[in-house]
Amino acid sequence: MGFRDEFPVLQQLAYLNAGTDGPIPRAAAEAARAELDAQLTDGRLMPHFERRHDLGDALRTGYARVLGCAPEDVAVTSGTTAGLGVILAGLAISAKDEIITSDAEHPGLIGPLIAARHRGATVKEVPIAELANAVTKKTTLVAASHVSWITGEVAPAELADVPVPVILDGAQGAGAIAVDVHELGCVAYAGPGQKWLCGADGTGMLYLDPDFGERVRTIAPTYFSFEDTSHGLDSSLKGTANRFDLPLPREAVALSKVALDVLEAEGLETIYARGVELAHTFATRLADAGFTVAPRGATTLVTFEVDDPEARREQLNARGVAVRNLPGTPYLRASVGAWNDESDLDRLLKALKA
Template identity: 30%
Template sequence: MAHVDNVRRHFAAVRTSTYLNTGTFGALPDVAMERMQQVVEIQFREGRLNGYFSQLAGVRDQVREQIAYLLHAPVSSIALTDSTTNGINIVVWGMLWHKGDEIVYTDIEHQGGMVPLFVQKQRQGVILKRVEVSRNPDETITRLRAALSPRTRLVVCSHISYETGQRLPVEQIAQVAHEAGALCLVDGAQGAGAEWFDVTASRVDFYSLPGQKWLCGPDGVGALYVHPDAMAHVELTYAGSASLRREHPHVQNGYLLPDESARRYEDTFVALTNWVGWLESLRFIRVQVGWDYAFSRIHGLSGTLLDQLLDVPGAEVVTPRDSRAGIVSFRLKDVPSERIVSDAHERGILIRSIPHRNLVRVSTGFYNAEDDISRLLNVIKRS
């Protein structure tokens, strides 16, 4: 049995549909579902008092270790969040802004990454500068350099565009930001779990990611990487018992001792069920699937789809072949993207559209088969 066939046995969703929308929600493996059910059953029978918080703390520690391994980061630099946007808000609200300070961001950012910036503009008088991303990485860097000034405090960019699937030159962006005296915050929603990314080597200051997409976790889980040197620039905003040093948990007379690690940015202990589920998914991918296999599979399938779309009359592929991971976006001449998505859904093929750009977006996961690509192409050719 091929490895992909063995992997697919653990994902019911990919057997009941042609599951090509991992960029929105990854399929949940059976081991995660079973462990989550066990935890809920125990809570139902025994309540949530006996060892709940110690178990939750232990599970969260293990999740941090898994994310640190994935990102080639020290565990002390990982804070747990509930979403990519939560992590972005931690950084943006934690920085001390003055009127006239600048944030530079790209024109391909998701709303979840842009809205926190817009709030700073409205409330703090921060100036926002938008840089247009080119298919040519050198041109993007040139435009970024032109947008930077001595007032620039933060550069925000996506690892991979949720719209086009283009991988941005994140490493160069971080370098240019630092040369200008700014910090670099990366939205990793479509990158984490889709390709290897070394946050330490890239020298990014912040990297925020979700658990429910390429990392196949449940809703409400995520993580934020904070470079050790960048912690001095991000104060606590939302804070609680989870933010404190474990050896000095008590708060008296208005003073507190935040944890020395990035764990200081965690404000609460919640949702053992979700953290247990994500931990099982991360373990499954790392041990049963293998990250190297997962990344090569994702990249290979997206390349197969891209190549075959080039032979479809009227198809315009906007995802650069040499700057991609798992997302392939395209449009068909004179055909609304919503119609293609609707036709696919009627045949059990799950994809999505980017309506404002009339794009069809396909996300190839490590659990997809070549037959999935063939079924989708049959629908596209009939559209």
């Protein structure tokens, strides 16, 4: 069985929607069902909680491999937005702060930025390509996308050298292209489990630099945040990133872990290279067919202009092609993964002509 065969949805759809939700591998769905069946028959006693803990640690270790960091620097969260939120909420932001961001951010980061502005910070928007150049002596923080969710443009590598902390929204980076948080020079990187890593909705990751983490307060500790809960009000919180762990369902964590196992068995570097190369082919052939393709980087997103994007999305879906329209823009977005092939492109082009 080939890699593409791991994803049953591809038998019926040209599935180009991993930028929202990736296709679920068969083995991952089976793993989730097995965990639910075990809870059904065995109940949820101490072995259940031990299993949740073990699965969470295994997923954390896998996420650390994706991010190129140590497992103790990774929290297992409910998604990109949760990670960005706890970092920005936990910082002592005031009127003294100027935060640089891009002018095309996702609501998952816009929300925490609005909250920072309510606390007095100045939030300055610039094109993603200008993020590093926009940093001045007034700037205290950069918070922006690693890969633009709209166009697939990549944040400039020069961000690694700016003299202020950089927080990255990795929703379209983690699992789609190679990520090394140390090379990126960021102090925090939040990503999803359900998109390019094909895991469960409501799973995700947060890398937190240990030194920078000392500046981040834990605003809403959960049970998982404590070193030892037996001391009541004297209980201390963990000092590592996993104080931001969230209590996720056992079956969801199992699904995300096994989905990552499937990807790693194919080889993450192979997946990155194949996805980026195929996305370039999509962009080229769409342009050759007369569509205006948005400026993009070497990523897995291909965004192109159409009339009435929402209606065109529904028309394409009815013809077995799953893409996304981007509200407030003239764009449809095709998310191209290593599980796709040129037959999906052919199906997209045929449906567009129809």
